[in-house]
Amino acid sequence: MKMKKVLSVVLAAAMVAGLAVGCGGSKKSAESDKGSVYYLNFKPEVAEVWENIAAKYTEETGVEVKVKTAASNQYEQTLKSEIAKSEAPTLFQINGPTGYNAWKDYCADLSDSEIYGMLLDQDLAIKDGDGVYGIPYLEEGYGIIYNQEIMDKYFALDGAKAASMDEINSFDKLKEVSEDMTAKKDQLGIEGVFASTSFAPGEDWRWQTHLMNLPIHYEYEDADVTDEDEISFKYSDNFKNIFDLYLNNSCTEPSMVGSKSVDDSMSEFALGKVAMVQNGNWAWGQISQVDGNVVTEDHIKFLPIYTGMDDEESQGICIGTENYFSVNSEASEADQKASLDFVKWVFSSEEGKKMVTNDLGFITPFNTFSEEESPADPLAKEVIRYMSDKDLSSVSWDFQTFPSQTFKDNYGAALLQYATGSEKWDQVVEDTVADWKAEKEMAAE
8 A cells, every 4th residue: 555655656756747748848848939031132131130030039029130241242042052951941032933943942822811911913924824933022223323412413514414403304415414423523523423433253143133134125115025135235225325334424434344333333433433333222321321421311313314216205114123032941830930920020010110111111912001101211212213104114124034144244245345345246146145045945955
């Protein structure tokens, strides 16, 4: 009887211990069920903002969020490296249909996600059959940014070729004004009309992607298509028009562009050394932070990139996105859920929306933002102004269909050779047409 009593006590103690272990295990499991987020950021200019957002989210929720930012023009290469690691990104970016084709094996179906339901226009998402694999998270615009203060100074000069920016609505007029400003740059106190045509390694995306978008856009439009396996580059002379204008009326000699970065260009503009620079609304964040910046919010504006197309007086700036969130389908269910919860918080919570509007300066495609929550960023306001102008036609971002990063890199290298006088334009055109076809064929295999 005594032995039974002892055994009974031992069993009871074991049960209590087991319950304690079980409770401890459940707590640990519950914590791991929260998952964690690893976001591979595409935009270096807002790297610090994303890190602040991540820290704020972790502070509020206890969920760990790691942010890594790829170097300029190195996103695909960085993603290839990171996705192969045991702790791979759980949240990453694809740049449109071409990006989806490259990464579809890692893109989870987001058709049932709350972030997809928040889109104002669900047709903007990257879809494949019934699945949704990329969620756009901002709309952007790019064109020729100009300093109104310098332009007004020019318009006041005797013999100026225009009296206001309203008269500059074609390539011919832009060329006439730019060349006259170059001749009078000493009177204007500038070193050149345009900032440096940057071609330092990884810094050529403004030309091989953004500027190249215009001739491809119009070629697609003529053929009534949204993509082509082969291009004729029929508007190569239009590209050359504006590219030559940038090179020949810049603060930097064409022979030196290989050493210039985008940061150099932004600094030249911010310090009032030049009147114009091609870039997008994201550039204000860089310009405003340059030590010694002289460009005020009320003097920074957008002009469309005119290239000499017919009826270009009705052309607006280039508006679209190449920024789509994708969730890593190879990540654990907990990490996938954590990633979607993070994105939802960023674009729907009061704290998150405040940071999106004020710090990131994003124009978002989500129904969670009111009109009053539009960004205060002056270039973002310019994008909204152009989007609202019914008399102008925006140029869509057709560079999302470019065959590959290799195509863009090769084209950029050829443009640098042309800019420095090492290659003839006809050869650039011939090589670009051939390279487009070869890269499209490779992508189709």
